[in-house]
Amino acid sequence: MNSRRALLHSFALSGVLLSACGERTTIKPTPTPVSPLVTLPEPKAIAQDITPGKKGGLLAIAVMGGPKTFNPTVANEESSKEVYRLLFSKIGLYDWKNQKTVPGLAHKWSVADDNRTWTFHLRKNLKWSDGEPLTADDVVFTWNDVIYNPGIDSVTADIFKIEGKQFEVTKIDELTFRVVTPKIFAPFIEFFGDVEILPKHVLAEAVKAKRFKESYGINIDPKDFVGSGPYKLKEFKPGEYTLLERNPHYHRFDNEGTRLPYIDNVVVTEVPDMNALALKFENGESHVMRMIRSEDYERLNAAAEEGKFQMFDLGVGPEKRFFWFNMNTNKTAALKIVSTPPEIEVMWGRIGLGKTPVDKTLPVGDVQLIAAFEGKRQTNTIQLNESTVLPLQLKVDFGTIQIADPRGDKKLKPKPIVKPERLKWFLNKKFRQAISYAIDRPSIVESIYAGRADFNYSYISPANKQWYNPNVPKFPYDPDKARALLAEIEIKDRDNDGYLEDGDGNDIEFIFNTNTGNTERERIAVLVQDDLKRLGVRLVYQPLEFNTLVQKVTGDYKYDCVLLGLGGASLDPQSSANVLVSSGFTHFWFPRQLKPVTEWEARIDELYARQVETLEFDERKKMIDEVQMILGDQIPFIYLVQKYNYAAIKNGVGNVKPTAMYSWHVTWNLDELYYE
Template sequence: MSLSRIWKPGLFVVMVILAIALFGRSVLTRSSNANAIPQLVFVSPSDPSTFNTPLNQSAFNIFGFINEGLLTQNGITTELEPALAESWKISEDKLKIVFTLREGLQWSDGHPLTADDVEFSYNDIYLNEKVPTGIRDILRVGDGYPSVRTLDDLHVEFTVPEPFAPFLRYAGGISILPKHALQKAVETTDEQGDLVLLTTWGTDTDPREIIGAGYYRMTDYVPGQRVILERNPYYWRKDETGQSQPYIERVVLQIIESDETQSIAFRSGELDSLDVKPEAFGLLKKEEKKGKYTIYNGGPSAESRFVGFNLSKAKNEKGVSFVDPIKSKWFNDVRFRQAIAYGINRDRMKNNIYRGLGAVQHSAIGVSSPYYLSPEEGLKTYDYNPQKAKELFLEMGFQYKEDGQLFDADNHPIRFNLLVKSEEKTRVDAAVQIQQDLKAIGIQADLQVLNFNTVLKHLQGRDWDAYVGGFGGGGVEPHSSFNIWYSGGSLHQFNQGPYPWEKSLQGWEVSDWEKEIDRLFQEGARELDESKRREIYGDFQKVVAENVPFLYLVNALSLEAVRDRIENIKFTSFGGAFWNLYELKVEED
């Protein structure tokens, strides 16, 4: 299992996704000694990029273990359930929610957790314009934001300027942060005038200083090797007999870069779970009984894989375009993007790379979502049709030379870089096939296979042409991807606007279809009638399919291998195997 599969509040903001040594045997070896500590060993393909929750932009993090929100989501039903808040009440006009906290809540350092911490988390951090956090994007309500105020130690009131359908999930779901530990960092600036918070709780911080309200707290972090977490002794949850939860005392996160090495570590018994990639499924399935594990299948996953082009026309502070203007002209012509879509053989990708363990993805919203619009309902699709691709290129004034190479109307060869992260073999294999498919229609795509954190730097710096990317599942609420689709969102990667720390962005333009998506998301958030919301998000999917900012590839099956020694697994595609980690037990060998 990867870190991104632990669903907890605070992971609503779905983010995009190092030659690593294996753990020492002293950490991983299981003991039959009756005094051995019950533990689980998970895997991450990348080091955490930060221990500072609002600044995180990576799916590979530890926040699902150490943080908690007011509410949580049931991994089977996707219904909201009490967490730090034991109850909540919504006003008749749908503009206010009052949350009642549990009595006696404490932070992982034993300090009391009260409504002041909730107000601080929202007003001083998430809604603070000086804090560059993507969480602020999804809290936008029309042209405004919620207001939050403490009523007393156990009661906190949220108010929105207009009805906001995702309000309860967002107000309840985001991680609460400790005021006593972070208030000074929010009130103090450095020599450059930036909040000290922006350099607080980096990965160079002693893990024991990181405070949360979740199941676990960190005790150790060795970059490139592991993160170790121990059970939070102050966590609020208890079972019906009064025993503290979670039952499992320690979690070890082993950092292993490649899928292949992860698979070897799992098969050798060093990991307790593994997200099963298509290329490993056959071997793992054959060894299932001998290895004493079960491969769970939750159907199509909520995650996405896609090809995206950099549509930015903006320039850096020196007046130099982020994207070569010649390439930018191609990328910003919708016919070019549609031609690329017709030119990629996704059925071949599904059958060869995914071993048939998936389905071609057509929509920005997953098939398991109640808001999904199917091709039969009017969604535009791009079945493999290289002849159609060539016709669109010719319509743009492009021409083919005798050797089959495609040139634009100004006699520039059609050539660009294709960025992909190295840690995921399936994604790299998909990029290689895309390179082959594009060559067949006269285009040269030069692969840039880089580690995940380097890919992130390119994306954030707008220094890329095209990339094979992916986003994690956002649950059942479409607005959870607002920071991706909103033109001013922090993850609007295909045409990234100014970041909070940028005063302006020279030459940045928002297209009419992007503005239409902005309008639809605002309308969808305001609409409380579910049937009307489905129509609105259906229109959104049509706009995306027509304009192809992302060409979606293959939606893999949600497959996870889990040791049979772990009791009470309730696997689903939304929650994975460990959404109910607090009630799992380990039967020691």
């Protein structure tokens, strides 16, 4: 960043100026009136290890990109979580300082001798932000009607299944519910307790009408949004900001009986890139820098030493920076699906189509088609390929489903998701290993992070000392080894033009994407491009806007290679089930497989299924060690570096509990923060 202007020592709490499209909007804190007649939860949820604070003020947070949705069940990006994490409450609450789950909406729970049957007791007088009661009905609705609904793409459902079987969640009475797991589920409390509970009285109709994904979208009128978190939605301007106000019915208190949160308002401002983010912090228009770049470190550290704000050296965290190749072997075709009667709902593999008719490009091959009608479900496996004659009539017990070409063609015309010659390279382990050897990680550490980063070769971070396997295979920078591996698979410079070709004469060329606005990733992408050019690979670098890139990765899968990262979540490896298990929603290199395509993925699936079923840590650790060794050998992710984390927050904010182990380093406990 070119700007060297002085940092402001403090920022007036009377308001914050937001600039967008050339305009500046003044937002002032708006205290939420609390009626003395409001009933209090029993027992109260008392925040531990905090200093009682005073109410008031506004906290401004600048972020890259805005929310795609306020719906936590379908969101799969940090830009959405930045907001919705403050709008909902959970059964438990994870304390990142002490790394344990403490009571949240539930004030106590117990487990039977079988270690599978759990009973939870909610607090009395819990309320949604609209004043309606929050009860066991909402918990059961969240799980049975939403998370386990096959017509809803829940990013968390994969984590809460054992051998494909769901947890049984049942209501005992208004404040009591029971959960029975198919088998022992080792991290049960941490995981089950960490799911946002949804309001049945608001969303049940949307679920019934198949509009759940759209409900709580960014077009919602804030007056219609109902949650249970420390804040509620007050105003949203796409591309500009999201304004939150205190929820007067939030269930947490300090030990003096003051209801949290202390801070009146939170405004999350959208900025186009990391330069703008740093500039807003320097100008006092943002009060938090949850991630400080290397190029900003010296300047901000000097300012912090002068007492201009609080800055924390957090060390290496669990975040992962990597790129991967698209190994999706599926083909897709444009199809028109029509069911008779039209009330039949259709699930295509793991893609919920809902009611028909539907015109959509869908994966073909061996397809598991699920039809649902009036509480009945029927599963059929059909094969669609070049020889399939259309239209195809599929009979089910309660009607028919017709599969046709939208243009009326009689032949199915599938197209590969990935170009065949490129897919052949990407699927070859030696190709991926060679690319990893070709990456000059020392240059990344020095030129981008000024030495404040470590090399990384593992999915689980060395910072996660309990689970990390130090014996994972490593691929230090060695271009000669890279060329030797490529030669073993007939990739070499055949015409002495400085570029590699495969055995069929195809140039080794592919498109490399990352997101615009993240200057660290953009600079890494340029270095990777240079490294591979020296190897003889033509890498075409095409940065994309973040949400556009997410659509490619999780939507149509039309890409070759992507550089992104994963933030810190739970330290327990089960939190990565949706990434590492082959059926997972975010199994990036080939998501939502009906059955594992490779033997090594099948082995990971098996290990993940087994490790969660034992309470013996040593047994789990042995299996997770093997998972790490498989990933290290096959390297579906090519890991780069792990930078040292630094975060900052303005002076005068109390109860800050910094941690390297969670993406929101200094605001994970935002409901406890206050202005001194």
